[in-house]
Amino acid sequence: MTEFITKNKISIFDLPHEMLMAIFNKLNKIDVFYSMTDVNQYMDTVIMDPLYVHDLNFTRELMQNIICPIEDQILNKICEKILPKINDQVKKLTLEPNTAVRILSEIEYPNLDCLSFVNFHQETLLLYFTDDKYIKIRHLFINQIKNLQIETYDEVSSELDIFPTILSSCKHLKELYFNQFFNDRSLATSISDHSLTNCLSTSLIKLTIYVNTFEDCLYLLDGCLPCLSTLIIHVLSMFTFSSNISNMKQIPKLKCFSLESYLPTFLYDNQIVPLLQRMLNLEELILFVSVIRYESSYIDGNDLYDNIFKHMSRLNRFTFSITTFIDNPNRNIYLASNNEIQDSFIGKYKQKVGSYVHTLPAMMKGECRIYSLPYHFKQYLNLSNAYSSDRFDKVQCLLMFDTEPFEYNLFKIISQDFPFLRKLTVLNRESQEKKKHSYVVVTFHYLEELSLNEAHVDYVEQFLLMERICSPRLSILEVKYESLANVTNNFTNDASRQTCAQLKQLLIEEPFVCPKQFHEYFPLL
Numbered sequence: 287m288t289e290f291i292t293k294n295k296i297s298i299f300d301l302p303h304e305m306l307m308a309i310f311n312k313l314n315k316i317d318v319f320y321s322m323t324d325v326n327q328y329m330d331t332v333i334m335d336p337l338y339v340h341d342l343n344f345t346r347e348l349m350q351n352i353i354c355p356i357e358d359q360i361l362n363k364i365c366e367k368i369l370p371k372i373n374d375q376v377k378k379l380t381l382e383p384n385t386a387v388r389i390l391s392e393i394e395y396p397n398l399d400c401l402s403f404v405n406f407h408q409e410t411l412l413l414y415f416t417d418d419k420y421i422k423i424r425h426l427f428i429n430q431i432k433n434l435q436i437e438t439y440d441e442v443s444s445e446l447d448i449f450p451t452i453l454s455s456c457k458h459l460k461e462l463y464f465n466q467f468f469n470d471r472s473l474a475t476s477i478s479d480h481s482l483t484n485c486l487s488t489s490l491i492k493l494t495i496y497v498n499t500f501e502d503c504l505y506l507l508d509g510c511l512p513c514l515s516t517l518i519i520h521v522l523s524m525f526t527f528s529s530n531i532s533n534m535k536q537i538p539k540l541k542c543f544s545l546e547s548y549l550p551t552f553l554y555d556n557q558i559v560p561l562l563q564r565m566l567n568l569e570e571l572i573l574f575v576s577v578i579r580y581e582s583s584y585i586d587g588n589d590l591y592d593n594i595f596k597h598m599s600r601l602n603r604f605t606f607s608i609t610t611f612i613d614n615p616n617r618n619i620y621l622a623s624n625n626e627i628q629d630s631f632i633g634k635y636k637q638k639v640g641s642y643v644h645t646l647p648a649m650m651k652g653e654c655r656i657y658s659l660p661y662h663f664k665q666y667l668n669l670s671n672a673y674s675s676d677r678f679d680k681v682q683c684l685l686m687f688d689t690e691p692f693e694y695n696l697f698k699i700i701s702q703d704f705p706f707l708r709k710l711t712v713l714n715r716e717s718q719e720k721k722k723h724s725y726v727v728v729t730f731h732y733l734e735e736l737s738l739n740e741a742h743v744d745y746v747e748q749f750l751l752m753e754r755i756c757s758p759r760l761s762i763l764e765v766k767y768e769s770l771a772n773v774t775n776n777f778t779n780d781a782s783r784q785t786c787a788q789l790k791q792l793l794i795e796e797p798f799v800c801p802k803q804f805h806e807y808f809p810l811l
Contacts, residue, residue: 386403
């Protein structure tokens, strides 16, 4: 193909419109606009195609979750030569703080109904709704925006809360994605800290939100969103419950409910199940929870049928990953085997179900994981040595934990079962027992981030030595300095040099003094 193009002197300007569109759709639109505008009339026609310009993303990701601003000369060209010609074609804009005001204030977008704000401070966004200096932006919120996506980031939490302001101001809002991150407390929005009585939204039908507690979920379903049909909610902690809010009134309008929480909870039986039973007309349910139980056995197909299925006659899709942790000295509780867990779904659930059980009868402790297949979630938490092999193509983040050592062969299985893994955390302080002198190299093709801060030095050695594990995309490593210095032989070991040379971020909690050869060993830091 290359020889044909060279021989026939074909340039990019000779390519058909459809092929150029396919190429440009793979590139950042900022770069395409800056490079291709005013090159020739044909190229202007291509880059101003309505199919190309209806959704404009004016953010540039420098690294994962790190957004860099657009350079002034590029922004000037876009605002002066591009946007005035396509403004009536634009339906969605994705903006970061440094460009939002200029792009939204200087030009009108009569058909714009979707806005996405990325990496904003809450205080900045609040000004868009309250300060007359941004009245054009405020009018957009009030009169046009139907779909709003907001990601805020602040170093510390504050008394400010933009969420009620959004509900009360955006009169035509139908869909809202709201992710509020605070560096000092992980995340998120605390709905229960505020009265939503005066923030009634009669237009919102879909809400995706990250909140702190389960009480926040109940507040959102307590009448302030009467037309809500889809709620996708991520809860930071469901460990305790102290609110007096009612969990009894029916929620007939809700058609789709998704609840994900990554920390174990005691609230499943007395709060989560009663909430689900209020959703009489639910058609789709998604659950990702880890449940701690003392007085009853594993959650299985019978449990789900009695507590959920029987109360939802219209439910036609149930996607789940439910882990039950049992810790009870009561010897009368029967802990089922994996075969019995599988049998409990027969005749009650149409899709295939995966499961594995790890029971310690002498201690009356156990763990049971059940999940719908194909596996739907991007996270897989607390994988132990009891892991039963399956296929997890969607999983990008895996956390491994056990009090028994993880042997090399398990990582080989994981690399095959989790082929698109991007982040791996290993929590295991036990030394590996089955150490080999020769290894078949295991490859994690897409692994970008590795956390070994709570792992024995054996796992650090395993991942840094290329003859054992190859991670060609690894760029972020979290590790203890002592383990790192040990494995690299004070940053002189050639066997680990290649892996370390590709790292762009090194996260070490404890203070340390860089030896002379440190920066040569990590040239990209």
